[in-house]
Amino acid sequence: MAKQNLKGALVLVQSGGPSSVINASAQGLFDIALKHKSVITKVYGARFGILGFLKEDLVLINEEKREELDKLQYTPSSMIGSTRYKLKQPNEDITDYEKVIEICKKYDIRYFFYNGGNDSMDTANKLSQYLNDQGWEIRVMGIPKTVDNDLVLTDHTPGYGSASKYVASTLMELCLDTKAYNMDQVNIVEIMGRNAGWLTAASDLARRTGFGPDLIYLPEYPFDYNEFLSRVKDILQEKGSVLVTISEGLKTTDGKYLPEYFGASLYKDAFGHSQLGGAANSLANALKKDLKVKVRPIELNIMQRAAAHIASFTDIKEAYAVSEFAFKEALNGKTGYMAGFTRTCDNPYKIKYELFPLSRVANHEKMLPKEWILPNHNGMTDEFYNYVMPLIQGETKLKYKNGLPDFANLKLNIIKK
Amino acid sequence: MAKQNLKGALVLVQSGGPSSVINASAQGLFDIALKHKSVITKVYGARFGILGFLKEDLVLINEEKREELDKLQYTPSSMIGSTRYKLKQPNEDITDYEKVIEICKKYDIRYFFYNGGNDSMDTANKLSQYLNDQGWEIRVMGIPKTVDNDLVLTDHTPGYGSASKYVASTLMELCLDTKAYNMDQVNIVEIMGRNAGWLTAASDLARRTGFGPDLIYLPEYPFDYNEFLSRVKDILQEKGSVLVTISEGLKTTDGKYLPEYFGASLYKDAFGHSQLGGAANSLANALKKDLKVKVRPIELNIMQRAAAHIASFTDIKEAYAVSEFAFKEALNGKTGYMAGFTRTCDNPYKIKYELFPLSRVANHEKMLPKEWILPNHNGMTDEFYNYVMPLIQGETKLKYKNGLPDFANLKLNIIKK
Numbered sequence: 001m002a003k004q005n006l007k008g009a010l011v012l013v014q015s016g017g018p019s020s021v022i023n024a025s026a027q028g029l030f031d032i033a034l035k036h037k038s039v040i041t042k043v044y045g046a047r048f049g050i051l052g053f054l055k056e057d058l059v060l061i062n063e064e065k066r067e068e069l070d071k072l073q074y075t076p077s078s079m080i081g082s083t084r085y086k087l088k089q090p091n092e093d094i095t096d097y098e099k100v101i102e103i104c105k106k107y108d109i110r111y112f113f114y115n116g117g118n119d120s121m122d123t124a125n126k127l128s129q130y131l132n133d134q135g136w137e138i139r140v141m142g143i144p145k146t147v148d149n150d151l152v153l154t155d156h157t158p159g160y161g162s163a164s165k166y167v168a169s170t171l172m173e174l175c176l177d178t179k180a181y182n183m184d185q186v187n188i189v190e191i192m193g194r195n196a197g198w199l200t201a202a203s204d205l206a207r208r209t210g211f212g213p214d215l216i217y218l219p220e221y222p223f224d225y226n227e228f229l230s231r232v233k234d235i236l237q238e239k240g241s242v243l244v245t246i247s248e249g250l251k252t253t254d255g256k257y258l259p260e261y262f263g264a265s266l267y268k269d270a271f272g273h274s275q276l277g278g279a280a281n282s283l284a285n286a287l288k289k290d291l292k293v294k295v296r297p298i299e300l301n302i303m304q305r306a307a308a309h310i311a312s313f314t315d316i317k318e319a320y321a322v323s324e325f326a327f328k329e330a331l332n333g334k335t336g337y338m339a340g341f342t343r344t345c346d347n348p349y350k351i352k353y354e355l356f357p358l359s360r361v362a363n364h365e366k367m368l369p370k371e372w373i374l375p376n377h378n379g380m381t382d383e384f385y386n387y388v389m390p391l392i393q394g395e396t397k398l399k400y401k402n403g404l405p406d407f408a409n410l411k412l413n414i415i416k417k
Numbered sequence: 418m419a420k421q422n423l424k425g426a427l428v429l430v431q432s433g434g435p436s437s438v439i440n441a442s443a444q445g446l447f448d449i450a451l452k453h454k455s456v457i458t459k460v461y462g463a464r465f466g467i468l469g470f471l472k473e474d475l476v477l478i479n480e481e482k483r484e485e486l487d488k489l490q491y492t493p494s495s496m497i498g499s500t501r502y503k504l505k506q507p508n509e510d511i512t513d514y515e516k517v518i519e520i521c522k523k524y525d526i527r528y529f530f531y532n533g534g535n536d537s538m539d540t541a542n543k544l545s546q547y548l549n550d551q552g553w554e555i556r557v558m559g560i561p562k563t564v565d566n567d568l569v570l571t572d573h574t575p576g577y578g579s580a581s582k583y584v585a586s587t588l589m590e591l592c593l594d595t596k597a598y599n600m601d602q603v604n605i606v607e608i609m610g611r612n613a614g615w616l617t618a619a620s621d622l623a624r625r626t627g628f629g630p631d632l633i634y635l636p637e638y639p640f641d642y643n644e645f646l647s648r649v650k651d652i653l654q655e656k657g658s659v660l661v662t663i664s665e666g667l668k669t670t671d672g673k674y675l676p677e678y679f680g681a682s683l684y685k686d687a688f689g690h691s692q693l694g695g696a697a698n699s700l701a702n703a704l705k706k707d708l709k710v711k712v713r714p715i716e717l718n719i720m721q722r723a724a725a726h727i728a729s730f731t732d733i734k735e736a737y738a739v740s741e742f743a744f745k746e747a748l749n750g751k752t753g754y755m756a757g758f759t760r761t762c763d764n765p766y767k768i769k770y771e772l773f774p775l776s777r778v779a780n781h782e783k784m785l786p787k788e789w790i791l792p793n794h795n796g797m798t799d800e801f802y803n804y805v806m807p808l809i810q811g812e813t814k815l816k817y818k819n820g821l822p823d824f825a826n827l828k829l830n831i832i833k834k
Contacts, residue, residue, distance in 0.1 A: 018593075018594055018597045047599075048599035052599065075593065076590050076593050076594065077590070077593035077596070079593070079597075081596070081597055081598070081599060082597045084598075165820060168821055169726055169821055170720060172821065172822055172824060173493050173723040173724060173725060173726070173822075176435075176492065176494035176496070177493065177494045177723040179494070179498070180435045180494045180496075180498055181498070181499060181500065181501075182464075182498060183500075187719075205821060206821070209821060209824075210826065211824065277713070296694070296718075296719070298716075298718045298719065298720075299715075299716065301713075302594050302604075303587060303590070303591070303715075303720070306590040306593065306594040307590060309586055309590070309727055310726055312820065389819065392821070393819070393820040394820070395817055402806065402810070403729065403806065403809040403810040403811065404582070404585055404586055404622060404623070404626060404809070405589055405590075407589060407593065407626075407628065409627065
């Protein structure tokens with residue numbers, strides 16, 4: 001309580017795939033840090049994530065224009081830049097850690113914010129432990145971010161609500177497009193989600209409006225092509241057109257992703273994860289042969305994480321506020337935590353902000369409760385609906401300039417080393 | 418002038434691919450027709466286009482709720498339904514024409530509105546000639562619609578402005594996503610457009626904001642893979658990441674569509690047009706082999722014609738108003754025309770509504786002026802910018818309900834025959 005605030009510089013490092021609101025988290029942090037000039041001597045952003053940090057590629061947020069910073073929360077993707085680089089364990093290779101502490105000392109960095117998903121919380125956790133062990137007084141805090149919604153302990157993650165709003169709205173539009181023709185056709189919409197079907201499940205919100213998918217396939221259950229074919233045939237016969245959503249991470253009973261199952265090979269990223277995408281395409285090709293009707297694969301691709309123009313205002317506000325909260329807690333001396341949400345009520349929706357130890361978040365994955373999934377790929381239960389609805393409420397306050405989104409444009413000059 | 422208004426029923430038939438504003442044209446027509454009760458005895462919509470009409474699948478718009486009709490202009494796709502059926506020449510097969518006149522007589526249809534693109538204006542023209550030749554007094558009017566913007570005589574077509582706004586906004590978002598990583602990658606975005614690059618060219622609006630494609634490939638010039646590879650390599654070297662937009666209708670110098678060129682076969686629709694899509698995918702596969710970097714194909718797919726949530730308000734207003742205009746002219750005795758726009762000024766943007774003879778519109782295709790295309794796939798000239806900018810101005814007034822678009826929901830009960 002009476003403890004003197006730790007004085008020094010702050011850095012934000014972003015990691016992993018962008019979302020519509022990761023910049024809102026950045027702005028939330030920058031805004032409050034810039035207001036604490038007596039404690040926070042400088043506010044840095046690492047250009048392109050931890051790899052940029054290791055190269056001392058820092059940008060000084062204090063130099064950015066207020067009017068551009070104010071637009072950040074409505075601007076998609078990571079403006080300061082991100083990376084997918086994974087730190088080794090310190091006992092395997094200490095090089096990166098030594099470099100981190102060297103840079104922290106050089107720039108007097110005392111507040112280290114790591115904004116990302118699962119892998120990022122692992123990195124933040126390792127750094128926090130190492131820096132503490134080395135006696136460099138620093139506050140390391142994780143800020144959650146992922147459209148996949150698969151971080152444990154927190155009720156949900158910033159980015160998920162906006163991606164869900166995009167998915168549900170787009171499925172409504174795609175359904176209306178499908179209904180425009182009285183012809184046999186199958187549209188297969190591929191949605192992000194490697195192991196957990198959180199985002200694909202959001203397509204159920206469209207179904208409940210009357211304009212949505214007929215079938216929803218989630219990675220929580222192994223994919224059986226023959227069962228799928230039979231369901232599609234039934235609906236074709238009944239309705240003439242079929243709209244299906246599938247998760248990119250669907251695996252067959254023998255553990256293969258759909259493109260692999262149908263004969264393609266997958267590229268692996270720096271974390272050893274197979275690069276997904278192409279599930280709808282490979283499934284559509286198989287279906288065309290078996291059905292002789294028009295089959296169209298539709299990948300929501302990176303639009304689902306970048307479509308800030310239809311972001312959820314609730315999500316924007318929370319992404320912003322969770323950073324403010326993390327900052328205040330760091331100022332109070334907390335380190336080694338991820339900030340997040342605990343829900344106290346669905347309706348009216350109420351959350352409180354909380355800290356969760358990084359060590360308990362890192363390398364875990366929050367699965368979609370199987371009991372929220374209706375049988376036979378018919379959608380989701382009311383429990384899921386009550387969970388996700390509050391997260392998509394409200395529309396972005398993004399401004400338009402000459403008919404186009406007026407996104408932030410930061411200078412991002414890398415400081416002299 | 419003194420001529421008595423022709424009294425009878427009105428029918429709207431929609432045709433071809435939907436757009437974000439084809440329902441706005443429907444509402445424009447329905448609203449004004451419903452106000453003219455002393456002349457327009459009944460207002461019908463043909464369920465699923467001319468094929469539905471031939472089956473007497475008519476819905477009575479008079480029975481729809483006002484509050485749902487009011488949402489039509491903000492609802493994407495064709496709510497009454499569309500088709501791609503093409504009438505034969507009367508001298509080849511008279512069956513359909515005889516059926517049309519039979520139904521017109523049965524329901525006393527005196528106003529026949531055909532809403533569609535090139536092929537639709539051809540169908541409308543044939544019907545107009547045949548019905549007149551047979552002595553059935555009727556007013557046949559075409560209402561333009563196509564995201565492709567390839568109808569001749571009219572300055573532009575409803576649907577193009579909204580699709581352009583979607584394309585440009587989405588490219589800004591995709592560019593921000595691409596810029597989030599400091600890694601070698603190529604994103605190839607495939608945009609609709611068979612023979613004319615109108616819609617792909619709209620991605621140049623994103624480029625001009627600073628967040629847009631590096632290269633724009635239009636079908637106006639034959640596609641040369643080696644030239645493309647060389648350009649991509651240059652930009653990779655210079656910037657590390659490349660964002661390219663390509664038109665789905667790109668053809669190689671030997672006249673092949675990209676998927677065909679790279680070894681796939683294409684499905685043909687009822688008009689004998691090859692079903693496109695897959696150009697980015699096939700190009701990405703080739704590029705991956707030649708470059709050894711991450712290459713992502715992104716199809717804007719049917720989202721680009723269905724994303725009403727980011728429709729242009731100018732487009733919505735014009736789509737609505739052009740139907741009103743067509744109706745008034747029909748009431749004044751005009752028949753055999755398509756309503757459209759003549760631009761009188763770019764800035765401030767001014768248009769006047771005009772009629773163009775269907776016979777002069779049918780089966781022609783308005784090409785993008787080659788002189789509006791910058792050399793070396795670097796984008797578009799100021800002439801193009803001045804042409805397209807007015808068309809994307811203003812945002813839709815679509816309302817949200819529980820966080821999702823509140824689209825129209827018509828009953829569409831097919832009348833007893």
